[in-house]
Amino acid sequence: MALIVQKYGGTSVKDLDRIRAVADRIAASHRAGDQVVVVVSARGGVTNRLIADAKALHPEPDDRELDVLLSIGEQETIALATIALHALGVPAVSRTGGQAGIFTDSVHTKARITEIRGGDVREQLEAGKVVIVAGFQGVDGHGFTTTLGRGGSDLSAIALAAALKADLCQIYTDVDGVYTADPRIVPDAKKIPEIIYEEMLELASLGSKVMQSRAVEFANKYNVPFEVRSSFNNNPGTIVKAETSTLEDVLVRGVACDKNQTKVVVSDIPDQPGAAAKVFRSLAEAKVNVDMIVQNVGRQGIANLTFTVPADDAYRADRAVNECLAKLGAGSVSRTDRIAKVSIVGVGMQSHSGVASLMFSTLAEHGINIQMISTSEIKISVAISLDQADDAVRVLHSAFELNK
């Protein structure tokens, strides 16, 4: 008898038919003799509708009240899923995040988990019940409901799996698992059977939409192996864990692509201590997430700064830099939209040379111009023109033999 934590996302519980299908799946695990804890998200679209209502009333709704509002999405799903299980004759009970003992700080809308006590979840499991827990939410020291931010339900599931010392944690979503590249771009992309946390983290932050990086970080920190799989079929998914058996053999695990980037070039700023820092401080104050950064020092102590930002932040970035330059009394800004960031990720590249060289020469052979490069121990990213992004993903996927 295993203790399994299953998490179902918004697409998987979108309507009553999907909730029935999820109940069937949970019932199968329960009947196989396992103890099952289920974490559910709000029904697809509900959270966005609630946010839109709040913003229609106030451009910047109070975070505490937003949490009171947003937490109802998951509360609806736990009740409906529990009722659907009862219809199948499966004993089940729902718990809010707070009732499942998920304690957080009081930073509403992006609370951090401080402790997981598990509430009476273990008792309910011992009594033979499936326990359906509201994801995305917790409770703070005042007893007020908090939410964990985007992707918070994945975090709830992994944190509960850690607290309950679950044997297995399954993240059910609308994709089959993690692929070597986006199958819509690369038709012969392959599902990756096993991947380590660090690679998953890089893929998550590089544009792969499977999971938010926060949940993966938590899994890494507390060493919670989990499986990403589809709630629409019974295919095995991708196991994410600390080590994989194929670790030594694989140079590159996958190719990721983020098509939502804008490049900003700040030219002719004085090459003096603190000038670049001032630019980035004003970007931080404007809450712009800066991604890749390159700094060149040109002739006569004049520097150029180049960086990418998410396309949504482009206007704010532009304004923030212009205000900063006005204070510095020097420099100019130019923006290039339609930029893509293409990355290769693999823990194997730590111990192999020639990976960067193969990446750059492959792109060059196909006439793809590299505008910026950034690297970490286990990934190399390049900024290129958006028009060439799909081509780049395909030729890199092929060059690193990911279809084999």
Add this chain to the structure above:
Amino acid sequence: MALIVQKYGGTSVKDLDRIRAVADRIAASHRAGDQVVVVVSARGGVTNRLIADAKALHPEPDDRELDVLLSIGEQETIALATIALHALGVPAVSRTGGQAGIFTDSVHTKARITEIRGGDVREQLEAGKVVIVAGFQGVDGHGFTTTLGRGGSDLSAIALAAALKADLCQIYTDVDGVYTADPRIVPDAKKIPEIIYEEMLELASLGSKVMQSRAVEFANKYNVPFEVRSSFNNNPGTIVKAETSTLEDVLVRGVACDKNQTKVVVSDIPDQPGAAAKVFRSLAEAKVNVDMIVQNVGRQGIANLTFTVPADDAYRADRAVNECLAKLGAGSVSRTDRIAKVSIVGVGMQSHSGVASLMFSTLAEHGINIQMISTSEIKISVAISLDQADDAVRVLHSAFELNK
């Protein structure tokens, strides 16, 4: 500075525009210097949609899970109303029923209030904030959310007003107050400026849709005066309290009509101890609400029983009685649909004779046949044909000079 409890029903908070209008009204009270506690219902239609979803998954959804589900309706409204107040620059904070210290027993979907501690509502008021409380819900000894049944938000408001020793309790709804008769039937019906609890209770249980009787009972028990008024205009409403200044002058306060009745006649049952009891026990087991009852003993120890039930219960009543008669081995059942119950209500009739006589002669003069009669100290009800119901209301309204 007064402490006011205001309650807004589902129609009053149906959409974002209506929530904005309610916020304007609350803001006006706050700016006038009053301390304001607001109890809100779920947005109109939300509770029914949630119940329909639950029943689509299970014909008899678990009551505890139903409460988890239904309570989100009010939780949505408290957050949205609070955010709307912020947009007007009014400091405000939301509280769930449990957070406002509304404690109940654990009888889910029809919990009874056991204690109201008020949570930190007083502190928030002292800090200058409007407190928006979720109606219809409380929390039981396990910390689980309960709901109070239909009309529960009225009860929440009156109970909070009692616990906080409020100076005023205003029940905002979609009608201007309590009328001497339904203005759609009697165009010259008059709004009643003041009415006593007992009369309001009778009107509530006799088909007037303004308020559920439970909240009025609570107000009566704890002597909480309240005002029923419209959230769509600024007209004064109806004050409901223990005594009215006009008590001695008014014989009949109003005419009520319930058009949703079926008459059931059980003929030829043995007139022996327990036969009628058996009939009514089977009706109770079938959860049929029996209303007016008449029993005649005929010749040779054979009795007839006549009673009315809500039309929705007619089929179940018929089946229950038939099963019971099969066991008794005697009797037969016949049903008359399209029955109305028309009632006159007034505490003044306790001390005046001739009220019943005037009622019956008025109906007779207009050719309206009385099929059944039932009376209490402050009301007389008659069952008549549905076709004559509106006529009956009009001629009684006029005979008792309620338009004056």
